[in-house]
Amino acid sequence: MNMILIALVTLFCGGVLALVFNRSSRWATILGAGSAVVGCLVGLWPAFQGLLGGGVYSFRMPWAVPGGEFYIRLDALSGFFLIPVFGLSALASVFGGNYLLAYRDRKRLGASWFFFNFFVASMALVVVARQAVLFMVAWEIMSLAAFFLVTFEHEKKDVRVAGWIYLIASHLGAAFLLAMFLLLGRASGSLDFDTFPVPGSIAGAVIFLLALIGFGTKAGLVPLHVWLPEAHPAAPSHVSALMSGVMIKLGLYGLLRVLIFLGPPAAWWGPMLVVIGFSGAVLGISFALCQRDLKRALAYSSIENMGLIVLALGLGIWGLTGHHPIVAALGFSGAFLHIWNHSLMKSLMFLGAGSVMHGAGGRDMERLGGLMKRMPHTGGAIVLGAVAISALPPLNGFVSEWLIYMALLYGGLEFSGGGSVVMLLGVGVLALVGAMALLCFVRWVGIVLLGEPRSEEARHAHESSRWMTLPLAVLAGLCVLTALFPGVLVTSFAGVINEVFGFSLEPLQQAMTDSSALTVLSGVNAVIWALLGLVALFSIRARRRGGVAEDSTWSCGYLAPLSSMQYTGQSFSEMMVSRLFLRSFRPKMRVVATQAVFPVAGKMTTSYPDTVSRVVYQPMFTWLAGHFARMRWLQQGKIQFYMLYFVVVLLFAFAWQVVRHWLHYE
Amino acid sequence: MSQVFMHIFILLLVPPLLLGVIGKTKALFGGRKGPPLLQPYYDLIRLFQKGTVFSTTTTWVFRAGPVVGLATTLLAGMLIPFGGHGAPVSFAGDMILFAYLFALGRFFTASAALDTGSAFEGMGAAREVTFSCLAEPALFFCFLVLAKLSASLSLTTMLSGTCPLGTGVEAPALVLVAASLFVILLVENSRIPFDDPNTHLELTMIHEVMVLDHSGPALGLIQYGAAMKLFVMGSVLLRVVAPFAAPSAWADWGLFILGMLALAVVIGVVESAMARFRMVFVPTFLVAACLLSAFGVILLLR
Known part of the structure; x- marks a missing residue:
């Protein structure tokens, strides 16, 4: 029973095919959305089996990536999250197939479906991956595919800003996860999930906090939530549904998985x-x-x-x-x-x-x-x-x-x-x-x-x-x-x-x-x-008996109610x-008062900036940007300088090797 | 089984009488003769026979408003013990259901108000849902005190009179709860001094302004539901203040109804003796109710 693999392969192939047929919106939609539905339905069965503890399914394959192995395994926790991943993705792709057609005159839809299918497949892979390198690769594909899906309407400035914030947030989160996996794998020297030993209390606390920050960013936990209200509205709706309905839950999946390691x-x-x-x-x-x-x-x-x-x-x-x-x-x-x-x-x-x-x-x-x-x-x-x-x-x-x-x-x-x-x-x-x-x-x-x-x-x-x-x-x-x-x-x-x-x-x-x-x-x-x-x-019977008449809404005597009222x-x-x-x-309110003698149009704007972002992140990033600005002299914009940097780096590398060998033989 | 039928019977029939008693009390205070005690019943019967006018703006949500409002109140009434008898529906955690049933009714009443597209009703809906943000925690703190005292999470046990007011160390907490419940009762049922169920065109209104556009049987359902809500919430207060039980079952029902009528008289006296507050004070009082019941919880911590 490797239906999970079949589902994953269907999704990958469908995505690639949608990209191949990029020129025809119709075919890209049929292939992209169709394969997503088929792949998801195939995957649902083993997901239910996994949740109910029916068939524990695992698959191992060597992988050329250093320290990596293609090792997937399905247990109850994977099944629990796999069911919404596949179930909702199937519904979202049916919806999205029709939703995106409205953009067919302006956009090539193949790319969007390519990323959509990769997004779904990578979410499934995150849940079943049992090896840290594979997990992080799937996690990154998920983040990047979501980034490209969010920036579907990239000609709009606010969409680009939203995508940018999302990209930074998810990579900052991923950095914490890398540190966490290295700590987890340090004791056994392997990044295989099965070999992680239960860490001591201090190491456990550090790992828990790293997981909380890393996965909490994805899960939108306060105060790490600031990317979420930017990115979710900017994406096309079927993608926002998946991001809010499923992707942020995978942050919780990660946290729960780490709780298993921590004992x-x-x-x-x-x-x-x-x-x-x-x-x-x-x-x-x-x-x-x-x-x-x-x-x-x-x-x-x-x-x-x-x-x-x-x-x-x-x-x-x-x-x-x-x-x-x-x-x-x-x-x-x-x-x-x-x-x-x-x-x-x-x-x-x-x-x-x-x-x-x-x-x-x-x-x-x-x-x-x-x-x-x-x-x-x-x-x-x-x-x-x-x-x-x-x-x-x-x-x-x-x-x-x-x-x-x-x-x-x-x-x-x-x-x-x-x-x-x-x-x-x-x-x-x-x-x-x-x-x-x-x-x-x-x-x-x-x-x-x-x-x-x-x-x-x-x-x-x-x-x-x-x-x-x-x-x-x-x-x-x-x-x-x-x-x-x-x-x-x-x-x-x-x-x-x-x-x-x-x-x-x-x-x-x-x-x-x-x-x-x-x-x-x-x-x-x-x-x-x-x-x-x-x-x-x-109520219906009483209404029938008394008779029903229709009239406009009673506006307390005012005869011409407007929708703006x-x-x-x-x-x-x-x-x-x-x-x-x-x-x-x-809310922050700005009123431009009118100074004229006779009445002219005034202006008032109200905005609701996120308090956490306004009080914490904006000052922090402004401060950081101010300090990084001092490094700007490095960017001279002349090719000669960059060649010089290469040479300097190479020299350092050589020197480091020489010193290392020298120390080694000493 | 007969007790269950009796419970439903009382729940369905007695509530409008409370409005009659309140009206009569107010009339007596005003030196008037006042409408007959059974006037609310006559009003309801008349309304159920009338025709309905619907605004062309409205949809099924508008029609659902009164229906949901009454249905949820009915079920909430089944969760509260009337007198010494247990409630027909009782389980651990039913107090949460009690609060959330009223919330469901509020959702549809407020949505129905917005469905008319009228500025007045939008205003009422906004006020209702805003004030409930303060009333809800207060209600839960009251339930917490009762739960802590009776070591139970079901309303029947919480209100079974294991902790009568005025005795023992828990008396101060119960006094706070009773005060808080009384404020919630008046606010949620749009009584003076927080709101006035008899005016229709004043800007201080909360609940009544939401139902301006309902007519005929729909208005009847709303008024019936409002009376029932007053009855149900009043019975919670009554069981906290006077958790007495009479020796025989029938005397117990009678005692309970008498207690409810006395509560109606008290409400009538409050309405006669006080003027309506300005609306900005409503949140203040709700926060006070919240704090009172929270203090009640703190008193019980040891």
Whole structure:
């Protein structure tokens, strides 16, 4: 059974073929998207087998790269991440095939599909690679392919800037990973994952921190998140869906894989992850609810959700080291369930955003509106996704958020001292995050889909083709199903959790049979659907009996309501942002006051710069740039000088060899 | 089983009576005779028989608003014990579901408001979701205190009266919780001094302004849902303040309903005795409620 290899080869070949047929957009799309779908479907089967512990599959091949070997192996953890990689990539490529055709007159699509297929294949390879060199190569291909996908519309300046920031961030992160792998491999002298010994406590701490920084950059953990809200909106929507839905999760995969190498966790890891998770959740959602760009809002919401996942993971580890198995079980199952849930919900929202942009031609919230009437299928799917991602019942986001709440509550009641205080306060913080997410997505849905259109483009919006709404429907259906059968999923994660943490979900199952909570929850979700149906039926019957008339919205006596009189996205979050936020998180406003005697047009601009980037990174990089500027005299711009540099370097190399030999024989 | 039916029966039938009692109390304070106690029922029946006017701007989201609002409140009402009887639906962690059901209702009520494309309703929606960012943590802190006192995570046990107000070391924490819950009750149900359910065109409104465009049966669903929400949240407060149980089951139901009516009188007195605050004070009070209940949690730490 080497179906994984077949899937990888299909993806690589499809990508290359798409590039060969670059001249014909049609053929490039058919070959690129088609092979992506086929490859992903082939790969899904072994992925499920891996998750359920069915067939542990491995493949070894010598590789000419120094220190490298082509060694892949599929276990439960790989399977757990491989399922979203393949499942969502298949849906995204169906969507993207149609989405990119809108650019066929301006762009050659072959290159984009080439990178897309390489992106998907490299993500799969990251998850199954069992050798550090192979892992880093796959990791780099993933980062670079994503860079080229992000810069699809490279003629726009903001897209180029976004790509640039992403490239720098992912390479800084990769540098930490290289250091980490060298430390891991130092003891055994091999870079094979199987041979890594469990390091001592100090080496373990260093490796953990390196992994946290290196993988945390990819995962968008605060304060390493600044690339994410730039890169995700700039990419074409099916790519943003994969980046937010899958790629950032691979940062978590890396972290979990390293946790396996590190053996039993240290006591401070859990609290540290909990704090990082909380700050990510609060900061992410605070920025999400004031964004004007609808995809940027989604990107910030990804930061929030990654924070929640890391929080849950931290709670699990804290429960493990604090010997509270129920807290550990709830934390771990919440973390793993939320990884899948967020993949589903965020892909749904990004693909929905893509459909909106395709139909209404823009991603500026203040120029949209009234799209529910014009794009009913897209709109319906987005409303469902928004309810799910605000963690509301009866959808899947609620189930995982409920598990996280329960972990905090049990921890708050059972822990003693500082841990208890952190967890009890954490319940309040989580409630705040939930309410802010609700604000954010009511605003997203209400401004983009509801009301009257705010521009001509929105007025003439049209529903996307069936190829684009079908993936939305599939994702929406999966969100509903996940919420109805969470128990099945959590049980299937038992193998992964056992593999990573050597911890069985038994205590959870015991606690659950006491209250049989996950079963109750799925029952409750079903009851909510039933009650909604009942009340709706009652309401429809009452309406039929009384008769229905249509008229314009009542504007309190004003007879000619305009679409510009509606609440805008900015006014919707104004009260929250400018009254309740800390000063450094408020928007920067510039008002150009008019000085003239008679009224003339004034001007006001508002911007929402990322506080972390403004306070930390901009000063830091400006400082660095200032110091590096002193090296500028090296760049003389004359060929003779560069020849001189070569000669100097060569001389040094010779001299070094001579000195080395001399020392050696001395 | 009969207890479950009784629970549903009370949940469905009694809530509008609370509004009647509040109205009567306010009328008495104002020296008026006031509408009959059953007036809210007459209003509902009349509304359910009327025709509906929909704005041409609106979509199914607008129609879903009142439906979701009522359905979620119904289920939330099933999670709260009425009197000494346990709730029909009870499991560890149901308090989270309780809070999130109201959030689901809020999502659709606010979305329905934005669906009309009216500036007024957008304003109401914005205020509602903003204030809930402060009310939600306060509610959770209240539940935390109760959970810590009863060492349980299910509402039935938390509200079963294991820790009556005014006795023992936990009394101060419970007083704080009761105060905090009362503020949340008034804010979430748009009562004076935070909001006024009887005005429609003032700029200080939160909840009422969101439902301006609903008419006929839809408006009936909203008013019914609002009464039920007041009843459900009021019963939480009642169980915290006066967790008494009567010897026989039927006396217990009666005692509970009497308690709820007394709560309605208290609300009526507060509404008669106070003027509405300026809206900028609403967040201040919510933060105060949050701090009160958080102090309650801190008091219980040892």
